[in-house]
Amino acid sequence: xxxxxxxxxxxxxxxxVPIYLVDAFAxxxxxxxxxxxxxxxxxxxxxxxWMQQLAMEMNQAETAxxxxxGPSYRRYSLRWFTPVSEVDLCGHATLASAKVLYESGYxxxxxxxxxVGEDNAGDGDGDGDGETLLFETRSGVLTASKEEGGxxxxxxxxxxxxxxxxxxxxxxxxxxxxxxxxxxxxxGETRFDxxxxxxxxxxxxxxxxxxxxxxxxGRRGTMITAKANNDSAIxxxxxxxxxxxxxxxxxxxxxxxxxxxxxxxxxxxxxFVRGYQASKRGGNVDVTLQGDxxxxxxxxAVITMQGxxxxxxx
Numbered sequence: 001x002x003x004x005x006x007x008x009x010x011x012x013x014x015x016x017v018p019i020y021l022v023d024a025f026a027x028x029x030x031x032x033x034x035x036x037x038x039x040x041x042x043x044x045x046x047x048x049x050w051m052q053q054l055a056m057e058m059n060q061a062e063t064a065x066x067x068x069x070g071p072s073y074r075r076y077s078l079r080w081f082t083p084v085s086e087v088d089l090c091g092h093a094t095l096a097s098a099k100v101l102y103e104s105g106y107x108x109x110x111x112x113x114x115x116v117g118e119d120n121a122g123d124g125d126g127d128g129d130g131e132t133l134l135f136e137t138r139s140g141v142l143t144a145s146k147e148e149g150g151x152x153x154x155x156x157x158x159x160x161x162x163x164x165x166x167x168x169x170x171x172x173x174x175x176x177x178x179x180x181x182x183x184x185x186x187x188g189e190t191r192f193d194x195x196x197x198x199x200x201x202x203x204x205x206x207x208x209x210x211x212x213x214x215x216x217x218g219r220r221g222t223m224i225t226a227k228a229n230n231d232s233a234i235x236x237x238x239x240x241x242x243x244x245x246x247x248x249x250x251x252x253x254x255x256x257x258x259x260x261x262x263x264x265x266x267x268x269x270x271x272f273v274r275g276y277q278a279s280k281r282g283g284n285v286d287v288t289l290q291g292d293x294x295x296x297x298x299x300x301a302v303i304t305m306q307g308x309x310x311x312x313x314x
Contacts, residue, residue, distance in 0.1 A: 035060055038065050051081055095144070095297075177224075235273040262287070
């Protein structure tokens with residue numbers, strides 16, 4: 001019955017706090033970028049210190065913390081922590097969070113507008129097709145929706161890439177690159193990261209990063225990118241390094257493609273581009289421009305583990 005469906009998606013209490021491990025931007029387990037997702041209880045307020053300690057314990061690139069806002073399971077507070085600090089924007093942990101909400105039936109419970117303990121539990125098939133989730137974050141309201149093939153689309157801000165003008169900074173970034181300076185096509189920056197456009201795909205794939213030099217550059221991260229080879233099904237390749245955040249090389253960085261997608265879309269005169277992050281685990285990110293200010297990122301996700309915390313939320 002619909003009432004049993006709704007009760008199966010009753011939000012966790014303080015003594016049963018679930019935690020998930022999810023491979024985001026992945027079509028199969030053990031690919032893409034893993035993130036932990038914790039469903040915070042309503043009846044105890046988690047402190048920032050506790051969330052940071054749990055993120056350290058999980059030791060993933062990101063741990064996401066979700067808490068519903070209001071009576072329906074459509075709008076959530078979402079925060080992201082690396083093992084060492086809270087961050088302003090994280091694509092892969094947002095994708096992972098949406099995957100958990102769709103798979104565990106919370107999104108479906110709100111699909112018909114029904115809220116906690118109400119009977120109209122959407123279509124009741126537990127996958128919440130078409131239900132748009134709203135996440136309130138440090139970067140504003142982000143949305144997620146489930147596509148027919150099971151992938152998830154996120155709408156994020158377009159993080160503009162500007163040409164780097166500061167000569168001292170240009171010199172420092174060039175020095176931190178371990179490749180021949182001749183392989184650097186262009187250097188730019190976003191409000192978070194440095195963007196180094198290299199001449200060819202192989203330069204990106206074979207790049208050996210000097211982590212100490214990159215850590216000293218002082219931004220959130222440093223990404224390298226190049227146009228994909230012409231015979232490829234992808235448009236561009238990239239890699240992302242953030243050693244000073246405890247992430248030497250990130251497997252797949254959703255928020256980086258909020259910059260890389262529009263950058264390559266402009267260069268290739270396209271509205272849709274497919275990026276491949278050429279890390280050891282690897283992952284595809286499809287990017288569609290939404291006007292000047294927003295982008296849609298699409299990718300798959302696989303839940304690899306589900307458990308329950310044995311420590312109290314403090």
